[in-house]
Amino acid sequence: MDEYRVPRRLRLSRAIAAAQAPVLLPQGRRLRRETPRLPDAPLPWEGRVEGGGDRDGRDDPGGASRTLHLLVIGDSTAAGVGVDHADLGLGGRLAEALAARTGRPVHWRAAGRNGATARDLVRHFLKPALEGPTDLVFLTVGANDALALRSARAFRRDIRRILERTFAAHPEAALLMSSLPAFFRFQLLPEPLRRSLYRHSQALEREARLLVGAAPRAHMSPPPPPYTEGFFASDDFHPSAIGYKDWADFAVEDAWSVGFGRLLDDH
Template sequence: MSNPHDQPDKPTFTRDGLAVSRAVALALAPVIVPQSRELRERIPVLPEAPGPWRGAAGDRGDDNPIRMLVLGDSTAAGVGVDDANFGLGGQLARALNEATARRVLWRASGRSGATARDLIARHLRPALREKTTLVFLSVGANDALAVRSARGFRRDIEHIVGKVFGAHPEAVLLMSSLPAFFRFRGLPEPLRSTLYRHSQALEHEARELIDAHPRAHMSPPPPPYTEGFFAVDEFHPGAQGYREWADFAIADALTSPVGTLLR
């Protein structure tokens, strides 16, 4: 991003506007599909962070650590960094340890490009086999890119939530808000605003589910992205971006109703 302060104002959509987000995207397909194709050809494809996707933050003497699973798409897979400790999982563990003084044992599961349906099909069941006290879910960006229906996305999130608490009823689930696509300067119009509108429709459905659960919380929309937030593809976070995201998400979670469950 050229200037962190030179960012567009946040678009606002009515409930009716969100309800037709998919129809709008499909109607604009003759324009936005070629734009998407051109972007894929231009944007460098960054690899997932090398394994292992697990680590620890904090004092080894802590006999009651937080056991955190980061479940999701390319962000869970550490795309944008070359060391998973500087990706989302490692940075969330650091931020949570610094804020609570509790040891955090973290691991990540997912893959670049994954939708919520992909997580259910390939990653959810094996990821939940290990003891888990906190799940951080980062998904939805690829569902928006694929123009998944909001109703289908809601069913998938409901399934994930049910499986998480079915396997670990005393766990806490944190879900990240979807990316603020309207601030992605590398996306041309009308692709940028169309993608943001549909992502907000998906987020609205997920937020209703998450907010209704006493042990779950969804973070608010992110603050403006700073200079240096993005990796070289200007789409995924880099090390600085993951750090800022983690600090924001953990600070917000600890002041939410589930915050007492994490201290």
């Protein structure tokens, strides 16, 4: 099946998963045992892309455009799992897409941890990450909350705290949040684990969309298009260098299509 409909009865996603536990738990254990564990991208998780997306600045003739400061915070995708250089991960690819879109130099940095949930970000990473200059936050979280079957209420609470603390620290900043992964397209996931995980991720995503949609300087990406050939790294779970580029291009294109880019004009 190429597509699933958005699951009904999302409020029951945890209960349905609990009822399926005798099947889901062995599938999950086998998946963890058989799936290669890829490392984070090597440090530093930081870099700079010159205006226009050209690293030597030839496409930025003004040369004096104010640098846009990008913070990527989240889970394994913020940590660049799936690539062997951080510039090829989500932070570097987003910086390239933003520099090409705005013509401005972009300094990017990333914070987070492989396996992090939204609660982990709030407790351990958000405060120190926000201490640096920040014009745009890209939040990538939720996959591990879904895998851990965290409640939608707890996830909503943590997303609210991330939003509140981000804008308290940087009132003029903007925030983009990624949609959760389209787990129903992850071929390594067996059924019924694939469908159950997708159902619960949609329950979490719905809560996040309500919060992000109500924030005047925030936007959440729509569900991703079908993943292209080469999107996944060797573990068939995390993005490859191609996948991170596709993701970054999609997120920035969508954000600008709804006028989000205007929020950065004064930075």
